[in-house]
Amino acid sequence: MTTRLEDLPVVVIGAGPVGLAAAAHLHERGLPFTVLEAGDGPATAVRQWGHVRLFSPWRYTIDAASRRLLADAGWVEPDAERLPTGAQLADEYLQPLADLPALKPHVRYGARVVAVTRLGLDRLRTAGRDQAPFLVRLGDGTDLLARAVIDASGTWSTPNVLGASGIPAHGETAAAAFIEHALPDVLGADRDRFAGKRTLVVGAGHSAANTLLVLAQLAQEVSGTEVTWAIRAASPARTYGGETADALPARGAIGTRLREHVDAGRIRLVTGFSAQTVTVKADGEVEVSDGVRALEVDRIVAATGFRPDHGIVSELRLDLDPILGSTRALAPLIDPNEHSCGTVPPHGVDELTHPEPGFYAIGMKSYGRAPTFLLATGYEQARSVVAALAGDWAAARDVQLDLPETGVCNSNPILGDETAAAEGSSCCGSTPTDVVAPAAGRGLATGIAGGLLSSPLTLVSASQSGAGEQSGGCCG
Structure with a gap:
């Protein structure tokens, strides 16, 4: 039948x-x-x-x-x-x-x-x-x-790779044991992997911001913990977002807290950085290079989307x-x-x-x-x-959505981050610059922002069929 x-x-x-x-x-x-x-x-x-x-x-x-x-x-x-x-x-x-x-x-x-x-x-x-x-x-x-x-x-x-060209950076696969993907439990189950270590966080979305915030907290609790944040853009303005103008106060607070840590030097910011090569040295140190600058760290968080x-x-x-x-x-x-x-x-x-x-x-x-x-x-x-x-x-x-405004929006891709920020908008600039905010300590590290995610990440069905809030903005 x-x-x-x-x-x-x-x-x-x-x-x-x-x-x-x-x-x-x-x-x-x-x-x-x-x-x-x-x-x-x-x-x-x-x-x-x-x-x-x-x-x-x-x-x-x-x-x-x-x-x-x-x-x-x-x-x-x-x-x-x-x-x-x-x-x-x-x-x-x-x-x-x-x-x-x-x-x-x-x-x-x-x-x-x-x-x-x-x-x-x-x-x-x-x-x-x-x-x-x-x-x-x-x-x-x-x-x-x-x-x-x-x-x-x-x-x-299916997270994105660390390499900036959409494919793994040279040496990325071999260095997999030293690389975390988005949202490690820095203050909980994964604490021992980050405490007293130098961590590099790569990415410009909310997942990166969350990790950076919790790493900054860990750095205040455990000496020797250092945090470096590397982004491809010329400015972190897009990651900071609308701050007090955001209709979701908790989302706006992520950018505000992150900016404060960077300005205070607790998070070292490197802009215009695109990971090209990852090298694990004999002493266990990891070097991440964009072809011009080399960042020496102990662990990497690839919050690249x-x-x-x-x-x-x-x-x-x-x-x-x-x-x-x-x-x-x-x-x-x-x-x-x-x-x-x-x-x-x-x-x-x-x-x-x-x-x-x-x-x-x-x-x-x-x-x-x-x-x-x-x-x-x-x-x-x-x-x-x-x-x-x-x-x-x-x-x-009859589709209807009630979504809270972020307080920033750039619909002009010609503007770089600096110009966009000046005009009250924000998106991905691409002009490489050098380290913007050097922080104390060696190497670069980045951490998970203090306990707030981004938008509900449908992070995948359990295998991503839906998971939580993942968003974060354009370019990682």
């Missing part, structure tokens, strides 16, 4: 914040669904940065459909203005959501998706394509059929922007070469549609390499896409 396409479930990849939001909306719409999560529980990726506090309060981190389902089950919503940590986001919201009877039977853990295609069709075949079910293959060889696929797997598991991995859907017909890796329609709204705003125009199913009918990437992955994603944006994407799958196109296109 032939299974009708409309009788098959919608497969959601990833049980992070955005993936579970999609599941909640699918339930409300009465559409059958299955959530596939690579981890052993919901919010696996979020828990990896559970020590970090979001700068977005609870009112921006709870999806509307999820709130309704939880409220019906007697859930007590956290204080709307409180700032949750990643662990609190997972324990107080996402775990209870995933455990609801409406969702729990439909969520499969330990189910890593390795490929998505059309049953009996490769990418070349056109005839009958829109009527063929999706075939979703898992790592254990299981094949599932779906009427549609929503990829909310995020990007947490994330990139999407579309490998599992290589047999689907995607229309990806050649720069960002998002859809072509979404790219102009989020391109960091043009905008440094923390907010974007409302967008939904129309901007997320590919030539492959029924396939959508939402959440952090939908932004490709753009770093300004906010969790609230992912929730609205989920609502819009699910409404479209239910055939309610009026609701799908």
Whole structure:
């Protein structure tokens, strides 16, 4: 007997914040669904940065459909203005959501998706394509059929490299034991790796800022701890952001605190620096060079952002922007070469549609390499896409977003950081300069900023399907 396409479930990849939001909306719409999560529980990726506090309060981190389902089950919503940590986001919201009877039977853990295609069709075949079910293959060889696929797997598991040219710096792979990726637990589980050491933090986003702040705190607690911050831009103005002009006070405070540490010399700032070579010396010291200057440190934090991995859907017909890796329609709204705003125009199913009918990437992955994603944006994407799958196109296109302004926005890519800052805006300048703020001590180091993340990083489905706040701005 032939299974009708409309009788098959919608497969959601990833049980992070955005993936579970999609599941909640699918339930409300009465559409059958299955959530596939690579981890052993919901919010696996979020828990990896559970020590970090979001700068977005609870009112921006709870999806509307999820709130309704939880409220019906007697859930007590956290204080709307409180700032949750990643662990609190997972324990107080996402775990209870995933455990609801409406969702729990439909969520499969330990189910890593390795490929998505059309049953009996490769990418070349056109005839009958829109009527063929999706075939979703898992790592254990299981094949599932779906009427549609929503990829909310995020990007947490695919961080950018340290090398400034988009490929590993010379020696980067060999030096992997000395390199951390975004948001290490500097004051907790990872403390021994940083205490009394010289750390270099590379990157200009909120992940870098958070790490720098906690490293600066560690330096005040443990002698010999030194922090160096290296950025490609000519000025840190974009990282400092809107400060007191930011509609999210906690986000603005990150820039203010970071500026104070740099001005006081507690964090050594190096501008116009692009990592080209990493060398591990015989004594265990690590040298990072841009071809002109060499920074000698003990550890490196590569807070250089994330990139999407579309490998599992290589047999689907995607229309990806050649720069960002998002859809072509979404790219102009989020391109960091043009905008440094923390907010974007409302967008939904129309901007997320590919030539492959029924396939959508939402959440952090939908932004490709753009770093300004906010969790609230992912929730609205989920609502819009699910409404479209239910055939309610009026609701799908009635996209509304309430996002707090950052207090800075540069839509003129010609301006460098210095000019942009003078005109009240901020983005990525590219003119190399030398060390701006030398600090006491040897080498360079950078740390994790004090406990506030950036926007809800859909850091990946547990394997990035949704994790927390990741944004940070343009160029790392």
